[in-house]
Amino acid sequence: MSKKDVKNTSNDLDKAGLSRRGFLGATAVGSATLMGAATLGGAVMSRESWAEAVSESRAKIHVEPGELDEYYGFWSGGHQGEVRVMGVPSMRELMRIPVFNVDSASGWGLTNESREIMGESAKYLNGDCHHPHISMTDGKYDGKYLFINDKANTRVARIRLDIMKCDKMLTVPSVQAIHGLRLQKVPHTKYVFANAEFVIPHPNDGSNYDLKDKNSYTMFNVIDAEKMEMAFQVIVDGNLDNVDADYTGKYAASTCYNSEDATDLGGMMRNERDWVVVFNIERIEKAVKEGKFSTLAGSDVPVVDGRKGSDFTRYIPVPKNPHGLNTSPDGKYFIAAGKLSPTVSVIQIDKLDELFDGSLEDPRAAVVAEPELGLGPLHTTYDGRGNGYTTLFLDSQIVKWNIAEAIRAYNGEKVNYIKQKLDVHYQPGHTHASLTETSDADGQWLVVLSKFSKDRFLPTGPLHPENDQLIDISGDEMKLVHDGPTYAEPHDCILARRDQIRTKKIWDRNDPFFASTVERAKKDKINLESDNKVIRDGNKVRVYMTSIAPSFGLTEFNVKQGDEVTVTVTNLDQVEDVSHGFVMTNHGVSMEISPQQTSSITFVADKPGMHWYYCSWFCHALHMEMVGRMLVEPA
Incomplete structure (x- = not known):
């Protein structure tokens, strides 16, 4: 089939009310040429002309080593129950913020601090988060909080963006x-x-x-x-x-x-x-x-x-x-x-x-x-220039349309309010443009979150990844510039300029995040910055220790079989990146302690004998030597 034939076929399909995606899916003709092409006024651009058109946009997404992205992106983690932090336009994953899930790296859902935040709902080990949204002042992002829902267990959580940790949760x-x-x-x-x-x-x-x-x-x-x-x-x-x-x-x-x-x-x-x-x-x-x-x-x-x-x-x-x-x-x-x-x-x-x-x-x-836009409209986002961008789930497209012209058409004028249709891969749900939820919508980038990936990535068995795609909307035409596989239906995202998010480099020792742990230490007459002690209260044992690379303040402590043990660790390091971990082997115990943070975790010492604990976050050349032992006397 020649390019001319493909163009004519596409026009005939449009007149017949059929989508080009449906036609290509049924016939598999010309798929290599048309994959990722744009529909403009019924015409299909050739692979060569499309490659030339997007080359400049693709160059914009390359972020050099040591350079920073223009935007923070916060993705809901879907069935994972977390929030993923991405850099845009590089689409590099920066961090995962556990919220409704259990995370062994940070200890979320295991530590006393996180379980206190989760409250009674800490008993749930799953979550289904959909919609992340950033707090605002006067219609602009203020970078203070991000809120996220859990459909599975009827919860709403709040994330402090200065530390990128969940600090409140409500059922x-x-x-x-x-x-x-x-x-x-x-x-x-x-x-x-x-x-x-x-x-x-x-x-x-x-x-x-x-x-x-x-x-x-x-x-x-x-x-x-x-x-x-x-x-x-x-x-x-x-x-x-x-x-x-x-x-x-x-x-x-x-x-x-x-x-x-x-x-x-x-x-x-x-x-x-x-x-x-x-x-x-x-x-x-x-x-x-x-x-x-x-x-x-x-x-x-x-x-x-x-x-x-x-x-x-x-x-x-x-x-x-x-x-x-x-x-x-x-x-x-x-x-x-x-x-x-x-x-x-x-x-x-x-x-x-x-x-x-x-x-x-x-x-x-x-x-x-x-306005009539296409089959299966689900969500609309905006560029701040009067245009809406709506996902068409059944057509596997995103359509750019002008709002003012759609209103004129509704009032009887003959005007073509549809500006462009772009194939996306495949079955798009949410879409989100940069700063689109605010009065500052800047019309630079658009993310479309597609539910199916089919043939876009290496096969991974019956369960496929989904596909997030980045589209340049800074010009008159949308240009697809990036595919990125994602896991477990991240559902939605939100983009903020990097200057709108102001994070701490190390913890403030007076941070309310671990205030209840500090209060418990005061009752035990413990100085968290200097004391390494064991407090015994019947079968409840509270172990306090400091950490500074590459050693724990306590390298050995004794308990009895059946004791309820609470280990509290304070990281005395003051250099960013020097996070420590505490893992007690064979007890399901794991937590992160970042610079100047205090974290605690409670477990039952149910196995007699010697049990090593170690630092799980690589912190020093002698990281492997950062260890200690819990000696459990048989009952």
Whole structure:
């Protein structure tokens, strides 16, 4: 097939309503030529012309040794339950921050400090995190916190970005499966908005399983970002999916994909339109302040009823099983992706006041455009130049479209609002452009997180990696410049400029992260910076030691079989990079202690005999000699 034939075939397919990806997948014709090509006005660029077009963009992603990336990227770890820190545009992995998982390198989920943060939910060994978001001040990233959800166990966690450690975790009460999560943008991140996805009976105590009952529902959850405590909850109709907030602090909005209240696949797809629920945060705050709320059994969290007809909410019908909801960086629009419709719905935010005061009676009047983009729209991101970029799951493409022109087309003008379609590999879910969630959206880079990788990488057996792709959007055309395999569905990411993230080089000795350990040492009359002692309290033994490369302050201590042993280590090194570890062999004990940090871990000495402990983080030329022994007397 000649290049001319390929071009003509592509145009014919477009006219027939078929995607080029579907055609190529079925025929495997011209795949080598077209892989990664762009569709511009129905034409397909040749491999040679495309290679020439992207060469400059590919050069931009090369970060020389010793040079730094322009952006931090924070990826949700998906089923791993962690957050991954990447450099962009190099796409180099810098760090993994354990959150809902157990991590033997750092001891997260094992140390006393981490288990205290996790609270009762430390019993869960899994997590399913989806949506990482950075705290804001005046609509711009302030680099203070990153928040992440756990759908599997209905939790929200907060990561301090100065130390890149989780410092707070909350289990959201009375609901199941926190999915969509976004933050209040202005005047600062006072609230974390979190959608609970699944409808459950209330109380959920086995006395009622009827999901059609008026006491069966899910809720929109609002969390105090500083206290990491519940602020209030809002009862809604239907299931909630994704959420975002406006740039006034007044409104948040969530998609609902199950207006049918069905429990089966067919039932959930029956209606041609579901809805976007808009929450009037000011009204809800006022009601809570005035005591106009209820509470649910076993919880003291204020709950207001936001079902249809409520003063607190408005329900805007949109097609069909909507998924992503994203606020444009100019603050003008909520854009909801149709998922089972080829459209996205553009909701004009300044019309919401009229919806709530009654001067605008038809909720659909707030929809100012519904452009048809392609098959399976899921999420939209922005370049700050008036363009949206929407993932098309079924077409395996990302489409660039102009918002203002889509509104003009909705009003009857003949205008081509679609600027470009780019094949991505394959089945994209989330997409995220640099600074896109803020008013500073700079239109430099776009990451698309594709669910399937198929033939993109070396085969790894039946379980394939997924594929993150980096796209240059700084010019008029999107240019795909990088593929990167990822594991266990990282789901979503967020990009911030490197100057917006300010990290510590070593720990502050007064850091609240290990304050409870310091308090315990004070009760034991221990100076953590100098004492190496063993405190015996019946069958509870507390071992305090310092570490400075290449030795522990204690190289031997004695306990009895069955003793509960708490080992507390303080790293006295003051040089960045000189982290120590403490591993007790054959006891499931492992933790990291970075410079000036104090860490502790508790375990049972259940095996008599000699048990060596060692430093697990390479810290010195004599690192292998940094060891000690626990001598366990038989019971």
